Amino acid sequence: MKKQVAVGSALAVIALVVYIMAKGFGTDPHAVPFLLSGKPAPAFTIKRLDNDQLVSLADFKGKPIVINFWATWCGPCQTEHPVLDWAAKKYANDAVFLGIVFEDNEQNTKRFLARNGWSFVQLFDPKSTVAVDYGVSGVPETYFIDRHGIINHKVAAPFVDPREFAAHMETILK
Amino acid sequence: MTWLALSLVASLTLGQEGYAPQRPVTDPLDAAREARVQRLGKHLRCAVCQGVSIADSPASMARAQLDKVRELVAQGKTDDEIYDYFVERYGEWALMEPRKSGVTLGLWVFPVLLLAIGLYVIWAQSKKGPAPAQQASGEPKAEPKTDDYLAKVRADLEK
Numbered sequence: 001m002k003k004q005v006a007v008g009s010a011l012a013v014i015a016l017v018v019y020i021m022a023k024g025f026g027t028d029p030h031a032v033p034f035l036l037s038g039k040p041a042p043a044f045t046i047k048r049l050d051n052d053q054l055v056s057l058a059d060f061k062g063k064p065i066v067i068n069f070w071a072t073w074c075g076p077c078q079t080e081h082p083v084l085d086w087a088a089k090k091y092a093n094d095a096v097f098l099g100i101v102f103e104d105n106e107q108n109t110k111r112f113l114a115r116n117g118w119s120f121v122q123l124f125d126p127k128s129t130v131a132v133d134y135g136v137s138g139v140p141e142t143y144f145i146d147r148h149g150i151i152n153h154k155v156a157a158p159f160v161d162p163r164e165f166a167a168h169m170e171t172i173l174k
Numbered sequence: 175m176t177w178l179a180l181s182l183v184a185s186l187t188l189g190q191e192g193y194a195p196q197r198p199v200t201d202p203l204d205a206a207r208e209a210r211v212q213r214l215g216k217h218l219r220c221a222v223c224q225g226v227s228i229a230d231s232p233a234s235m236a237r238a239q240l241d242k243v244r245e246l247v248a249q250g251k252t253d254d255e256i257y258d259y260f261v262e263r264y265g266e267w268a269l270m271e272p273r274k275s276g277v278t279l280g281l282w283v284f285p286v287l288l289l290a291i292g293l294y295v296i297w298a299q300s301k302k303g304p305a306p307a308q309q310a311s312g313e314p315k316a317e318p319k320t321d322d323y324l325a326k327v328r329a330d331l332e333k
Contacts, residue, residue, distance in 0.1 A: 034264070129245070
C-alpha cells in the first residue's frame with residue numbers, strides 16, 4: 001500500500017513537471033501578455049497630424065476600426081507601411097483606419113508620410129498615453145476593433161503579406 | 175573639420191531612423207506623491223524590457239508607463255487601483271512580484287509547503303531511529319531459513 005502511494009505521488013509530480021514544461025515550451029517567453037481582447041477599446045481624444053483637429057474614438061461609433069501604432073524610427077513599421085496603405089484603400093468603405101504615432105516627433109512623421117504615402121488618418125500621441133491605455137508592448141502593433149467598439153484582437157508583428165491582413169480584417173467585418 | 179563632418183552625419187542618421195527621439199520630460203509631482211510614483215514604478219514591469227521595472231528602465235515605453243502611474247496618482251487612485259490598471263492590460267505579468275492573493279498565492283505558499291513536507295519527512299525518518307546494524311563480522315551469521323532442496327543437498331554432502 002505504502003509503495004503504491006509512493007509510486008502514485010512520484011507519477012503525479014512527474015506529470016505536473018511535464019505539464020509545466022510543455023506549457024512553457026509552447027509559448028514565446030518574450031511575448032507580453034495582452035488581456036484587452038474581447039473588451040471595449042479604451043476611449044481617447046488626440047489630435048490629427050495633418051490639421052491638428054481633435055479626433056475621438058467615439059467619432060467612429062458603429063464602424064469597424066483598425067488602429068496601427070507605429071513610428072518612423074521602427075524598421076518593421078516602415079516594412080509594413082505599403083500593406084497598410086493598400087488595406088486602407090481597399091477597405092476605405094468598410095472600416096476606419098487610424099495610425100497612432102508612438103514616441104516620435106511630428107516633423108519626422110510628416111516627412112515619412114509625404115515620402116511613402118499618407119492614405120489614412122494619422123494621430124499624434126505625444127506622451128504615449130493612448131499606447132499605454134491600449135497595452136502596447138512595442139511597435140508596430142495593429143488592433144482590430146469590431147463595429148461594437150470591442151477589441152477583437154491585436155497583431156504585435158509587422159504585416160508583410162496583404163492576404164494575411166485581409167484574413168484579420170474578416171474577423172471585424174462580419 | 176573631420177569631427178564636424180562626422181557629427182553632422184551622426185546627427186542626421188541617428189535622428190531619423192532606429193532610435194526614438196527624445197521626448198519632453200514630464201514634470202514630477204510634489205515630493206510625497208512623486209516618491210509614491212517611484213515606489214509603485216519599482217513594482218511594475220516595463221512592457222518592452224526584460225525583467226526591469228518601469229522606475230529603473232530608461233526605455234521610452236517605461237517612461238510612458240511611469241507617466242501613466244503619475245497621472246493615476248494625481249487622480250487620487252489607490253495603489254491597488256493602479257496595479258489593477260496594468261494587470262487589466264498585461265495580466266499578472268505586469269507585476270514584478272506576484273500578488274499574495276488569488277491564484278498567485280500558490281506561488282508563495284507552495285515553496286513553504288514543500289519545505290514543511292521535507293522537514294516532516296526528515297523528522298519522521300529520524301524518529302524511527304537508525305536501521306539495525308549488521309552483526310560483527312566475527313560472529314557467525316544466523317543461518318538463513320533454508321528450503322527443502324538445500325537441506326537435501328547438505329544431507330547428501332554429509333554422507
